[in-house]
Amino acid sequence: MRSIQPPPVLVRRALRVVWPLLALTITILGLPVLVAGALASVVDRRARLFRATGLLILVVWLDVQLLIGCWRLRLADPRGASPSWHADHEQLLSDVLDKAMALGRKWVGFEVRLDDVMDLGDPGKPLIAFARHAGPADSLAVAWLLSRTGGRLPRIVLADALRWDPGIDLILTRLGSSFVPSASGAGDDRLAGVRRLADSLARKDALLLFPEGENWTPSRRGRLITRLREAGQHARARQAERLRNVLPPRTKGAIATLSARPDADVMIVAHAGMGRLTGAREIYAAIPFERPFLVHTWTYPAETVPREPAAIESWLSARWAEIDAWVERQGE
DSSP: OOTTTOOHHHHHHHHHHHHHHHHHHHHHHHHHHHHHHHHTTTOOOOHHHHHHHHHHHHHHHHHHHHHHHHHHHHOOOOTTTOOHHHHHHHHHHHHHHHHHHHHHEEEEHEEEEESOOOOOOOOOOOHHHOOOSSSTHHHHHHHHHHHHHOOOOOEEEEEEGGGGHHHHHHHHHHHHHEEETTOOOOOOOOOOHHHHHHHHOTTTTTEEETTTOSSOHHHHHHHHHHHHHTTTTTHHHHHHHHOOOOOOOOOOOOHHHHHHHHTTTEEEEEESSTTOOOOOHHHHOOOOOOOEEEEEEEEEEEGSSSHHHHHHHHHHHHHHHHHHHHHHTTOO
């Protein structure tokens, strides 16, 4: 995702108009595949083609529902000046997240479970959540869990390539999430959006970041170790070698966030069960999923979290070592 450039503004606006027609086209093309999948399930008892195709079609229309919901809210309040404008969009996104997770459970066995009680911190303080990034739909699952378990719909830092999805683009733009420019974007301050989000957090808000910057895969881990060695960063290379299930966290975003909000509690989010599904072939072969998406969290009061850059780096590295050890214990 980091290598994909976002669409120009005019293309984004055009996508919002034509997306329902594109969804209809996808559905028409997908129906013969769905029928073929149903017939093939006589041989393939796991019904993988049928399940994957059915879920894809339904998720496309769920995204259309998100887009149409945004249109309705704009028609009801053209200036976006209603006191409930933000809350109405949050409710729309929460409802769609609920439906997405229900579809995932029903069609492919994607089930999210907590292995312990989730501590959301002091309800009178904002929350900053740093999460592991691995496996299919992990950002969706973590966002849903924060929303439904703790009542904190997170404000998310995500790749600006996701602006190609018109529903996600429109609602998250209205909710003030940060679309981070790609690494190749010359002159872009990739931390500007993170700082803006941190500064704007209210006491009930949560900010969700993925410090690894990209999904863990064995090949990415290997390439990162090689790059670090070639760059002479031997200490970070050794750190990456010790971490078997996660990538070393990139700390600039964490430093910008924690420095901006010394009043925020901090949650560390680990998950296991699907991190080894690193490509389309592996995901497809695992359908329906037999293991749950198991989540474990650690929450730290604001006063126990360092705020100086060097201390933040050491603290976050230690937390990522704990995530790695926890994932290892789950036998992923």
